[in-house]
Amino acid sequence: KAGVTQTPRYLIKTRGQQVTLSCSPISGHRSVSWYQQTPGQGLQFLFEYFSETQRNKGNFPGRFSGRQFSNSRSEMNVSTLELGDSALYLCASSLGGGLQETQYFGPGTRLLVL
């Protein structure tokens, strides 16, 4: 079974631009979560989607948004990019997002904001 895939793998943007990252979960998984990884803050939860609905949200500004499609694929968008948004963005999928369900991570999208 194919794992979680994320596209693109690398991105370079400039301040003020916006960016969209994509995540395709493992087949059959309906829950998708997004995490930001930076050297300073470590791994932080952004949001979780299940059945096209945002079910949980972390402490990030409104510039960070996401959505999920009917095929469970998810996108996250960051508007008005800031230098501090440079990070590895990781997507994780699980069957239903239940507590007992393991989250499987993709390889991440590395975003550099100049």
Place this chain on the structure above:
Amino acid sequence: GEDVEQSLFLSVREGDSSVINCTYTDSSSTYLYWYKQEPGAGLQLLTYIFSNMDMKQDQRLTVLLNKKDKHLSLRIADTQTGDSAIYFCAETSYNQGGKLIFGQGTELSVKP
């Protein structure tokens, strides 16, 4: 808020055992995980333990949970150079709605 702490570095010789430690503050933690991250890669799930368990063994990996002290450890037997990576401890609970709270990661260096 809830917090997970790990030591930042660990260096061992090939063939030795490695023990990576983690402490957490959420008394309602339900599942605790160990993930491995190699350079330039995402997170690979190594193992997990449910909070009503004390120990779990999976091949070279042994997880010990002391719920009273809120302490979790990962022991890697016969550590190999290919085990060099960053190891993250993470916890989740009903209070967190299933989101993972991660430690800062422990960088394991295995010397030949």
